[in-house]
Every structure is written in C-alpha cells, then in structure tokens.
Amino acid sequence: MIKISVRYFAAFREATGIESETLETPAQTPAELFSECITLHGSLRSRTASLVAINDEMADWETPLNDGDEVLFFPPVAGG
Amino acid sequence: VKRFEITAQAIDLEAFRALLISQSCGACVQFEGWVRDHNEGQKVLRLEYEVYAPLAVKEGNRILDQAMERFGVENACAVHRSGLMELSEVAVLVGVSSPHRGAAFDACRYIIDQAKLRLPIWKKEHYESGEAEWVNCRHCYAAGDHHHIG
Numbered sequence: 001m002i003k004i005s006v007r008y009f010a011a012f013r014e015a016t017g018i019e020s021e022t023l024e025t026p027a028q029t030p031a032e033l034f035s036e037c038i039t040l041h042g043s044l045r046s047r048t049a050s051l052v053a054i055n056d057e058m059a060d061w062e063t064p065l066n067d068g069d070e071v072l073f074f075p076p077v078a079g080g
Numbered sequence: 081v082k083r084f085e086i087t088a089q090a091i092d093l094e095a096f097r098a099l100l101i102s103q104s105c106g107a108c109v110q111f112e113g114w115v116r117d118h119n120e121g122q123k124v125l126r127l128e129y130e131v132y133a134p135l136a137v138k139e140g141n142r143i144l145d146q147a148m149e150r151f152g153v154e155n156a157c158a159v160h161r162s163g164l165m166e167l168s169e170v171a172v173l174v175g176v177s178s179p180h181r182g183a184a185f186d187a188c189r190y191i192i193d194q195a196k197l198r199l200p201i202w203k204k205e206h207y208e209s210g211e212a213e214w215v216n217c218r219h220c221y222a223a224g225d226h227h228h229i230g
Contacts, residue, residue: 010130010202011214015221043222050220051200056134058198072132072200076216079129079136079160079201080113080172080192 001026002067004033011075012050016041030054030071031061037073049076081155082148084140086133088163091170100155100177107181109188113172115165119215123208129171131162132200143194151187153178158191160201 004027007020016037023040027033030052038044052059053072065071081099093112100108117124144156155177165171172195176187203215214220 009132009200010204011217011220014214044220045222046219048219049216051198053135053200056138058135058139072135074132074200075202075214075220077197077199077201078203078215078217079131079199080196 005070007072012073015043029062082144083157085159086131091159099157100175105177107184108177109184110175111192112170115167115169117167124205126206128164128204129162130202136199147187147191151183153183153187
C-alpha cells in the first residue's frame, strides 16, 4: 500500500463534494486510483477525456505511482 | 518576448499588443476568444472559468515555446481569464508577431488550439433556465447527482 494525496477539480470536485483526500491504496497507476475513487464516491462516474497530473506535472493514466505522490484529477478541460 | 498569464482582471488589449511590437516583425496576428450568449441550443447569461494556475502557467509557457520553435515566430504571448465573466468579455487573447504573416497565422492557430486541449481550465456556463453546467463534463458524474452541479 502507498499513501497518495488526491485533488479533485471542477466537475470532479462538485461530484465528490471534496477538494482533496489522502488515500492508502494498492493502486499502481492513476487509472487504478481513479477506479478506486469511483467506488468511494458514488456520484463520480467516468474519466473519459479527462487529464491527470502528478506532483504538478502533466502525467499519463498509466504512469507508475510512488508513495507520497499528489495526484490531480482534471475533468475534460474547456479553456478558450 | 514570450509571456503567458492567467488573470482575474479585464485584459488590457493595448498593453498586450505593445508586447508584440518589434521592428524586425512585419506581421502580427491576434486571436480574441469572447464570451458567447449561446451554446448547444441554450441561452448563456454568463460564465465562470476555474483555472489551476500553477500548471496552466507551466503548460501555457510550454505551448508558447513549442510555437516559437515550430514556426520560428519572434514573439508569442497569451492571456487567459479566470473567474466570473460577462457576455462579450475577452476570455482568452493570443498574439504572435514575426517577420512574415504565414508563420504568424500558423503559430497563433497552433497556440489557441493547443491551449484548448491542454490547459487545466474549466468553463461553467450559467443558463437562462437558472441551471449551470461544466462544459464537456456531463459524463463525469452520475445523472442523479446533477443537482449538485450548479
């Protein structure tokens, strides 16, 4: 198990009702972590077209997670 | 000059244009993105941008670097608003100057297209119906919890 801080933005924050949480998780990638978050938060549904960052750098859904990482879940962006 | 900014204030168009002026440039292309009064059949009253600034600034500068390298333009700048916005306000401004127009048009188009795809910025539209919705995010949360959004 590793300890990960998770931050939710925009629609994800409103769906979960929280800005952040810390999880002890077996997840090895952001993709696995997001699946776990869906089971924790009933109203969170899909990460289709969403982006992820780790420690303030854009990352991939399959990037390996390390103990102490901060994972940022970005719902589909809509700038401009 | 290369500058990428996020701001909660109205964008100063003249000051922005001044950044791009250079005697070796014969072309300047600017793109303004405005707040529009409709989207997908709904009447929009105002909108709200949420920006994760630490990463938006980092990624925005990366896009400008890539545009300068790829198209060889001399100056590339962009500003994106955050917070509540009214109709017809400038939400995003991109400007490029270069010796010739072709590169300036191409670089400007590249920057706005990449910005829309890559920057951690979210838009919530407030509709005439009283509802509000995060654009592109309808599938992100369960339909039954729709009333939380707004």
